[in-house]
Amino acid sequence: MTNPFGTVSSEAILEGTATDAYFERTHTTLEHAGKDPHVVAEVTADQFPTGSFDVFTGVEDIATLFEGRDVDVDALPDGQLFDGGPVMRIEGSYLEFAELETSLLGFLSQPSGFATAALEARLAAPDSTVLSFGARHVHPAITATVERAALLAGLDGFSHVAAGEILGREPGGTMPHALMFCFGEGNQPEAWRAFDEAVPEDVPRIALVDTFWDEKSESLLAAETLGDDLDGVRIDTTSSRRGDFRHIIREVRWELDARGHEDVDIFCSGGLGPDTIRNLRDVAEGFGVGSHITEADSIDFSLDIVEISEGSDDSSSSRTQSGDEGEPISKRGKLSGAKEVYRTADGGHHVALADRDGPDDGEALLEPLVRDGEIVREFDLEAASERCLADAEAVGFGED
Numbered sequence: 001m002t003n004p005f006g007t008v009s010s011e012a013i014l015e016g017t018a019t020d021a022y023f024e025r026t027h028t029t030l031e032h033a034g035k036d037p038h039v040v041a042e043v044t045a046d047q048f049p050t051g052s053f054d055v056f057t058g059v060e061d062i063a064t065l066f067e068g069r070d071v072d073v074d075a076l077p078d079g080q081l082f083d084g085g086p087v088m089r090i091e092g093s094y095l096e097f098a099e100l101e102t103s104l105l106g107f108l109s110q111p112s113g114f115a116t117a118a119l120e121a122r123l124a125a126p127d128s129t130v131l132s133f134g135a136r137h138v139h140p141a142i143t144a145t146v147e148r149a150a151l152l153a154g155l156d157g158f159s160h161v162a163a164g165e166i167l168g169r170e171p172g173g174t175m176p177h178a179l180m181f182c183f184g185e186g187n188q189p190e191a192w193r194a195f196d197e198a199v200p201e202d203v204p205r206i207a208l209v210d211t212f213w214d215e216k217s218e219s220l221l222a223a224e225t226l227g228d229d230l231d232g233v234r235i236d237t238t239s240s241r242r243g244d245f246r247h248i249i250r251e252v253r254w255e256l257d258a259r260g261h262e263d264v265d266i267f268c269s270g271g272l273g274p275d276t277i278r279n280l281r282d283v284a285e286g287f288g289v290g291s292h293i294t295e296a297d298s299i300d301f302s303l304d305i306v307e308i309s310e311g312s313d314d315s316s317s318s319r320t321q322s323g324d325e326g327e328p329i330s331k332r333g334k335l336s337g338a339k340e341v342y343r344t345a346d347g348g349h350h351v352a353l354a355d356r357d358g359p360d361d362g363e364a365l366l367e368p369l370v371r372d373g374e375i376v377r378e379f380d381l382e383a384a385s386e387r388c389l390a391d392a393e394a395v396g397f398g399e400d
């Protein structure tokens with residue numbers, strides 16, 4: 001049985017059948033008419049800066065998508081923040097990549113949305129542990145994409161096991177309510193003790209303490225049961241029972257401290273977004289964040305041809321490599337001509353035509369990704385994450 005879950009295969013994505021039918025019909029029509037113009041196309045979300053930044057990611061998948069295609073691609077670095085103007089520029093014969101547009105936009109749009117939302121969570125509690133718990137909300141085939149976006153945005157870890165294998169990271173997390181149910185009400189100590197005995201030593205002993213009784217009672221019981229071995233408690237109080245969540249956490253902290261358990265950390269989870277995290281970051285040590293990341297809006301990227309010229313067999317005639325230019329062209333409402341985007345020292349994001357000067361102190365952000373079908377960039381998630389956080393600070397991401 002191949003592909004039992006009906007997911008679109010990697011082969012279909014690479015060969016271009018993972019596309020909208022109108023691109024196939026365009027290909028057929030252009031071939032019929034003997035047309036294959038040389039184009040420069042750009043991927044943009046907004047034409048001009050809006051004052052609101054998003055995180056760019058998915059670029060490694062784009063490199064894989066274009067490998068072996070006779071095109072040149074330039075793109076922002078992974079993790080760079082952007083606000084208007086192109087995040088990517090593709091140059092080549094249009095038929096070389098026409099059908100890839102659908103997958104190309106999908107590779108960028110959803111992961112960039114996840115990473116932007118994860119960055120909001122990260123910056124809401126810069127000094128706390130923040131883990132990605134959202135794998136359960138997405139199709140299993142894209143869980144590593146979610147967890148990668150979370151790491152890119154600087155989260156400390158994630159929960160998904162198979163994603164961990166792909167990303168080369170140990171997943172985090174300790175126990176679900178299901179474990180507590182299996183031991184039953186009144187037997188919480190048995191559950192926590194069995195966990196402590198069973199799991200490897202390097203797994204933190206964080207007891208789930210909201211299952212049957214109130215959070216204070218279960219937290220104290222966990223501390224009594226595991227003593228110094230208890231690293232923390234997790235409070236995942238259901239929203240209907242939450243009341244004043246901050247007060248509940250402060251009360252648990254107070255009662256733990258009063259009995260000498262100052263070293264026991266408090267972790268929270270369940271429907272947490274940046275505002276709640278900001279409100280709890282001084283009373284809890286860590287947060288599990290799921291839906292805020294997975295429910296992020298996709299970034300509304302589109303691909304547009306911005307320069308066009310008659311096709312040529314000579315690939316060295318590319319603009320990227322020779323400086324030759326086609327005719328500027330654009331749809332109404334979009335901006336014609338190949339562009340560059342710049343970051344200035346004051347954190348500004350600027351868009352200008354690529355053959356004009358940018359701002360005096362502007363750093364051009366588009367970098368070579370593919371040349372004549374060869375990937376010319378290396379990828380390093382840790383470096384991308386550092387870039388993301390540094391750029392977030394530079395542009396004042398999340399500040400009003």
Ligand SMILES: O=P(O)(O)OC[C@H]1O[C@H](OP(=O)(O)OP(=O)(O)O)[C@H](O)[C@@H]1O
Nearest residue numbers: 133176177236269270271272289290291
């Ligand atoms: O609300 P989110 O931000 O998306 O967080 C993801 C999940 O993590 C917590 O689940 P928990 O591990 O407690 O689930 P369980 O009830 O299955 O044990 C929380 O209750 C959510 O279901």
